[in-house]
Amino acid sequence: MFSTLWESSKNSPFSRPFEAHCDAPNKELVKRRNISAANAGGDSCEYGSLKYYALCGFGGLLSCGITHTAVVPLDLVKCRIQVNPDKYKGIFNGFKVSIREEGVRGLAKGWAPTCIGYSMQGICKFGFYEVFKILYGNFIGEENSYLYRTSLYLAASASAEFFADIALSPMEAIKVRIQTQPGFASTLRSAAPIIYGQEGLWGFYKGVVPLWMRQIPYTMMKFACFERTVEALYQYVVPKPRDQCSKSEQLVVTFAAGYIAGVFCAIVSHPADTIVSKLNQDSGSTAVTVAKQLGMRGLWKGLFPRIIMIGTLTALQWFIYDAVKVTLGLPRPPPPSMPESLRLKLEAKQA
Secondary structure: OHHHHHHHHOOOHHHOOOOOOOOOOOOOOOOOOOOOHHHHHOOOOOOOOHHHHHHHHHHHHHHHHHHHHHOHHHHHHHHHHHHOOOOOOOHHHHHHHHHHHHOHHHHHOOHHHHHHHHHHHHHHHHHHHHHHHHHHHHHHOHHHHHHOHHHHHHHHHHHHHHHHHHHHHHHHHHHHHHHHOOOOOOOHHHHHHHHHHHHOOHHHHOOHHHHHHHHHHHHHHHHHHHHHHHHHHHHHHOOOOHHHOOHHHHHHHHHHHHHHHHHHHHHHHHHHHHHHHHHHHOOOOOHHHHHHHHHHHHHOOOHHHHHHHHHHHHHHHHHHHHHHHHHHOOOOOOOOOOOHHHHHHHHHHHO
8 A cells, every 4th residue: 555655656746736946057856746856855755655654654743742742731721621610610710720629730630641642643643644645636636636725635634633533532531531530540550441441442432433523623624724824824925935935934934824723723623622521521421412411602611721722732733743844854845836737728718
C-alpha cells in the first residue's frame, strides 16, 4: 500500500501547486515536480515518500502531545464545568474550587493519559491527513483537486481523524474519569486496571462514537479552515508571496491561521465534547441519554474556556507542526494556484 502511495505521490497535484521560476543559471526543476531546485535541494526527503509520512506523523506527535499536555489545567476545569455545572459555575470559579479542594498540584490530574493519548492521536491525525490528501488528490486529478480543494481537505481530514480517535479513545476515557470522578484513581497506572475490571475492554472504547462526533467535525474544520485561511492571508493580507517571506514570517502566518481555525473548531465540536465528558463520567450511560439529560443549554456549558483552550491549542499545534517541517527540511509546497491546463480551458470557454 505505502509503496503505491510513494509512487503515486510523485504525480500529486499538491507537490506542484504552482509554477516556480528559478533565476539561478545552473539550477533545474526537480523531475516531475514544479518546485524550484533550490527549494528541492534543501528538502530532506521526497514529497509523499514513506519518510515524509513518518516525519509528518512525528510532527503531529509533538504538536498534539505537547499542546494538550500544556493545557491540562484548563481542560480539567472545562470537563468539570460540563459534568457538574452546579458546583463549578464558570472558568474562574472552577479553578478556585479545584485549587481549594485539591491544591495547585490537583490541576495536573490526568496529564499522563493526556500526553500519551493525544501524542498517538497526533501521529494518526497529521500523518494520515498527508496520506489521504495525496491519495484522494491523485484519484480526482489535478484540476479537480484545485476546483474542489476544500472538499478534498474535508475528506482527507475526516478519514485521518477516524483512525486517530481509535488511538485516542482509551486514554481519553481514563483522563476524563481521573479528572471528573471524585475518589477515583489519580494516576494512569491505577486507573486503567479499575476501568478494565469494571467494564472490560469496552470501558475504554464506549466513548469512541461521541468522540468521532466531536473530533471529526473539529478536525475537518481545523484542516480545511486552516488551509483556506493560509491561502487567503497570502492572497489578501501578506504583502508578498510566500516564497519571498522568511521562515519566521511564514510561521507567524501559520499561527494566525491556526488560531482562526481553532475558534471555529471549538464551536463546531463543543456539544459532542460535553457528551464525551459526561459519558465517561457516568458508568453505563449512553450518548443519547446524556444528550437528553443535559438538554440544549447544558450541551453548551464550558464553551468559553473551550474557545480559549482550542483556539490557542490549535494555533500552537499548527505552529509546532510547521516548525517541525522547517527544522527537518520537509517539502512545504506553497498554497495552490490554478493549474495551467485549467486556466487555458476557462479562457477558451470565455473566448
